[in-house]
Amino acid sequence: MVKERLPEGKVRLGRNRKRIGAAILAVVILGAVSAGACALFQIKGVVTSVGDHSVTVANFLGTQTVDLTGAPLKAANIKVGDRIKIRKNLQGDIVYVKLFSIRNSEHRPQEKEQPGRIEREYHVL
Secondary structure, eight states: OHHHHHHHHHHHHHHHHHHHHHHHHHHHHHHHHHHHHHHHHEEEEEEEEEOSSEEEEEETTEEEEEEOTTOSSOGGGOOTTOEEEEEEOTTSOEEEEEEEEOOSSOOOSSOEEETTEEEEEEEOO
16 A cells, blocks of 8 residues: 555655745745845944944954944943944844843843843834
8 A cells, every 4th residue: 555655655746846946945045035134234242342432343253333323322331341232224223232241230220130241222212
């Protein structure tokens, strides 16, 4: 009984091979587009320098300097060594900033605290 159905399965697989290949290719392309969009509109890494209105962030791709003009937080709140995550919209405006600090003695309002770690989130409304 199984031997009789085996050739039928091979024929069906042969007929659908192009569809299966196209579906796999579509998934790979969508994944690549998603990763590319994430790289364009999101910056994550460690702060290496802070200017008056800008911050330089280093990650495994390299370093990027981000202008914080119009951002929901000021450069004075950021310190070298903090980890930061910045999201931008299509126009290049910053819409979200999440700052991770490792300090034990510093406490600021609206912070989520874990032992030895402080998180601050800033959103554009």
